[in-house]
Amino acid sequence: MSDIIILAIESSCDDTGAAVVANGNILANVVASQSIHEKWGGVVPELASRAHMQHVVPVVHEALQIAGIDKKDLSAIALTAGPGLIGSLLVGATFAKSFALALDIPLISVNHLQAHVMALLIDEPKPSFPFLCLLVSGGHTQLIVVKAPLDFEIIGQTTDDAAGEAFDKTAKILGITYPGGPLLDKLAQKGNHTIHKFPKPQIAELDFSFSGFKTSVLYYIEKQKKLNPNFVAENINDLCAAIQYTIVETLTDKVLKAIEQTGITQVAIAGGVAANSGLRQKLQLLSQQKGFDLYIPAFQYCTDNAAMIAITAQYQYMKNDFADQSLAPYPRVSL
Numbered sequence: 032m033s034d035i036i037i038l039a040i041e042s043s044c045d046d047t048g049a050a051v052v053a054n055g056n057i058l059a060n061v062v063a064s065q066s067i068h069e070k071w072g073g074v075v076p077e078l079a080s081r082a083h084m085q086h087v088v089p090v091v092h093e094a095l096q097i098a099g100i101d102k103k104d105l106s107a108i109a110l111t112a113g114p115g116l117i118g119s120l121l122v123g124a125t126f127a128k129s130f131a132l133a134l135d136i137p138l139i140s141v142n143h144l145q146a147h148v149m150a151l152l153i154d155e156p157k158p159s160f161p162f163l164c165l166l167v168s169g170g171h172t173q174l175i176v177v178k179a180p181l182d183f184e185i186i187g188q189t190t191d192d193a194a195g196e197a198f199d200k201t202a203k204i205l206g207i208t209y210p211g212g213p214l215l216d217k218l219a220q221k222g223n224h225t226i227h228k229f230p231k232p233q234i235a236e237l238d239f240s241f242s243g244f245k246t247s248v249l250y251y252i253e254k255q256k257k258l259n260p261n262f263v264a265e266n267i268n269d270l271c272a273a274i275q276y277t278i279v280e281t282l283t284d285k286v287l288k289a290i291e292q293t294g295i296t297q298v299a300i301a302g303g304v305a306a307n308s309g310l311r312q313k314l315q316l317l318s319q320q321k322g323f324d325l326y327i328p329a330f331q332y333c334t335d336n337a338a339m340i341a342i343t344a345q346y347q348y349m350k351n352d353f354a355d356q357s358l359a360p361y362p363r364v365s366l
């Protein structure tokens with residue numbers, strides 16, 4: 032059988048990524064992050080689209096160069112088709128379609144959420160099937176039974192905000208600049224989580240809700256600021272620790288419940304919030320105490336990256352799951 036070599040493009044939000052996979056091995060994974068949004072306190076969609084436009088060609092060049100692959104050797108071009116910001120998706124998709132057309136090779140349309148989960152199949156050790164995956168990204172929080180590559184069953188999800196939004200929105204309340212989640216994580220590591228207490232959201236079954244939690248943080252901060260205008264500055268590390276602790280406990284409680292309900296003991300996490308130090312540590316502790324096997328992707332494969340698009344595309348290629356030139360990105364789509 033000849034080699035399967037795929038170039039993948041990821042442009043769903045504010046990072047432009049390109050990766051090359053050859054027969055299941057990632058040869059290159061390049062990401063250009065956009066610092067432009069820091070000034071605005073969040074991702075500005077139109078600025079993101081323009082930055083993708085500037086980054087996509089250099090990033091692809093670099094990925095091919097690192098991989099040592101000539102474009103003529105490519106078997107297919109993969110792209111993120113959604114979910115994401117439509118302007119950002121259009122840049123990646125238009126580039127991918129043009130490149131595939133010029134090289135006369137097939138296109139592969141990849142679901143960004145599926146790809147976050149498929150990132151677990153990049154490095155050894157890999158979970159065996161079926162495994163339970165907590166997918167925690169900026170827009171999604173889901174508990175999934177992964178039955179086989181590309182075969183998912185959602186058994187729980189958020190009814191409002193995602194865990195990533197809970198981090199980002201509470202970080203904003205504290206005046207922590209974008210990107211809120213990673214910065215809150217850093218400060219939390221220097222704090223004590225027992226000084227301030229926030230109620231854990233109580234939601235039935237395996238579902239989640241974080242919007243009430245965000246409101247309780249807001250009310251608490253407003254009340255304390257009336258008593259002491261310097262309250263946030265004086266308590267920042269402990270506040271971050273308490274927020275992180277509450278979000279992590281909420282997530283891990285549901286993971287334990289899902290293990291109990293399904294009987295599955297292969298457990299994994301994926302998505303940007305899987306980079307959170309508190310979540311990683313708590314799950315590592317629980318896996319030792321409760322005896323389940325834990326799989327966490329390397330940091331670079333948790334947050335948005337093209338390697339996860341490439342590995343997903345590799346499996347789609349083997350199933351002859353190709354897209355045609357009429358493909359258009361879709362901003363809202365589930366697993």
Ligand code: KG4
Nearest residue numbers: 168169170195212216303304306307334335
């Ligand atoms: O998966 P991702 O990179 O993009 C989406 O597909 O949404 O996830 C981004 C989310 C953001 O909400 C970001 O704040 C959060 O992941 N995040 C973190 C950490 N790193 C990224 N949240 C908490 N702690 C972190 N270390």
Ligand code: ZN
Nearest residue numbers: 147168334335
């Ligand atoms: Zn993502």
